[in-house]
Amino acid sequence: MKNEKQATIILGGGLTGLSAAYHGGYTVYEGEEQIGGTCISPTVDGYTFDLGIHVLHTKNKYVLRLLQDKLGVNLKTQTRKAWIYSSGKLTRYPFQANTFGLPVPLVKSCLISFVENYCKQKNNKNSEYYNYEQWLIATFGEAIAKHFMIPYSEKFWTVHPRQITTEWLGTRIPLPSLEEVIEGALADQKKGFGPNATFRYPRKSGISAIPDEFHKSGIHVINNKKAVKIDLYNKEVFFFDGTKVNYEVLISTIPLPELTKLTSAPKDIAMESRRLKYNSILCVNIGINNDKLNDNxxxxxxxxxxxxxxxxxxxxxxxxxxxRGKSSITAEISYSKKKPIDKKNIGDTVVKDLIHAKVLTKKDKIDLIDVRDIPYGYVIYDYKRVECLKKLKKYFESHSILCAGRYGNWEYQWMDDAILDGKKVAAEAKGIEKVARKQKSRHAKL
Incomplete structure (x- = not known):
């Protein structure tokens, strides 16, 4: 068995792993044929698809300089065109600020409950909310919460929002003012809300242009290196091809449950890993022989x-x-152990639903249907997450493993978060290496 030894290595060639390699000069071991993690853009019969929506809406100047100036990613700034299909009508995103066009009784109830709730919250500014459902009702009123926010949340997360905490929110949910909610109920309000009201996206190659440019910068990536075992005590990673590598520090960006399975972690640690919750995403990509589908x-x-x-x-x-002369659609379907789906004939099901939703017509010719499965989609912020994560990270850090990224830190990260996390963990690894060198130097003098 061939053996190599390196000071620090990285498992996982997604954005965090690539960023850590770029900032630290480390080697990335990627289990798949292609780098990028969920930021890949497969091309099928001339159609290029992303794995769901990936847009860059960061305001972080360092990330923008890194991507555009240093790596040379050709990004185009765009104004978001996002809509919600509800009660047979298209209304602008976000729902809470744009109810105009919906049935009048629904608009009325949404507006009244928002105003009533606004008055309550004005006199109760220090409220704490135990779960996401409570926050939704307290923030937007019962009608908006029950008509859209709660059912969408349950459909997306695959669990009811009362089972989710509010730790992940940040700026993700737009918070319109009372005036904006009223205006959006009375007229078509074209104002952009939320952090991605404008965003940047690569002009060519899809979102994979970002990991591709990281790779072109000269970082060392070894593909098709699927880890099958990690010996925590001898600090060795064993790969599917029969090779192994020794390390002093291991940066892991692979999902925490998968990392735990690779080790001989004790039962209590393995149990904590199994308690981590997440959803999975099925992307149904459709190529359509129609040039003018819509402009959203x-x-x-x-x-x-x-x-x-x-x-x-x-x-x-x-x-x-x-x-040329064609269009495409990517439909995202969420599932989990609590909400399984029948993947058989899912493409046909999606096409029928698109026709029902008036996105397609029966006359539209379907060129292809391509289905991609993302086993680890979004981290679910349930009540066990914080304590589980604390125990897992403490255990792995005691064995010189630094967990990073969306699935290593087990958090809801955007692309800029993942890139910055890679930079951060590379600096942490450098610090550990420096301490180790000093200790070796002291021992050598004794």
Missing amino acids: HWIYYHEKKYSFFRISFLKNFASSLTP
């Missing part, structure tokens, strides 16, 4: 009668992603 970026669907929670139109992100 994406549309949300909260109603149960539609299999998907969101669809997107990549041609409207970059025209280079579809063959």
Whole structure:
């Protein structure tokens, strides 16, 4: 068995792993043939698809300089065109600020409950919310919460929002003012809300342009290196091809449950790993022989009668992603152990739902259907997460393993978060290496 030894190595070639390699000069071992993690853009019969929606809406100047100036990613700034399909109508995103066009009784109830709740919250500013459902009702009123926010949340997360904490929120949910909610109920309000009201997206190659440019910068990546075992005590990683590598520090960006399975961790640690909750995403990519499908970026669907929670139109992100005269749709379907789905004939199901939702017609010719499964989609912030994560990270750090990224830190990260996390963990590894060198130097003098 061939053996190598390195000071620090990285498992996982997603954005965090690539960023750590870029900032630390380390080697990445990627289990798949292609780098990028969930930021890959497969091309099938001339159609390029992302694994769901990936847009860059960061305001972080370092990340923007890194991507555009240093790595040379050709990004185009765009104004978001996002809609919600509800009660047979398309309304602008976000729902809470744009009820105009919905049935009048629904608009009325949403507006009244928002105003009533606004008055309550004005006099109770120090409220704490035990779960996401409580926060939704307290923030937007019962009607908005029950008509859209709660059903969409349950469809997306696969668990009821009362089972989710509010730790992940940040700026993710737009918070319109009272005036904006009223204006959006009385007229078509074209104002952009939320952090991705404008975003950047690569002009060519899909979102994979970002990991590709990291790779071109000269970082060392070894593909098709699937880890099958980690010896924590001898600090060795064993790979499927029969090779192994020794390390002093291991940066792991692979999902925490998968990392735990690779080790001989004690039963209590293995149990904590199994308690981590997440959803999975099935992306149904469809190529369509229709040049003028629509001009939107994406549309949300909260109603149960539609299999998907969101669809997107990549041609409207970059025209280079579809063959001339054609269009494409990516439909995202969420599932988990608590909400399993029947994957058989899922493509046909999605096409039928798209026709029902008036996105497609029966006359539209389908060129291809390509299904991609993302086993680890989004981390579910349940009540056990913080304590589980604390125990797991403490255990792995005691064995010189630094967990990082969306699935290593087990958190809801955007792309800029993942890149910055890679930079951070590379610096941490350098610090550990420095301490180790000093200790070796002292021992050598004794």
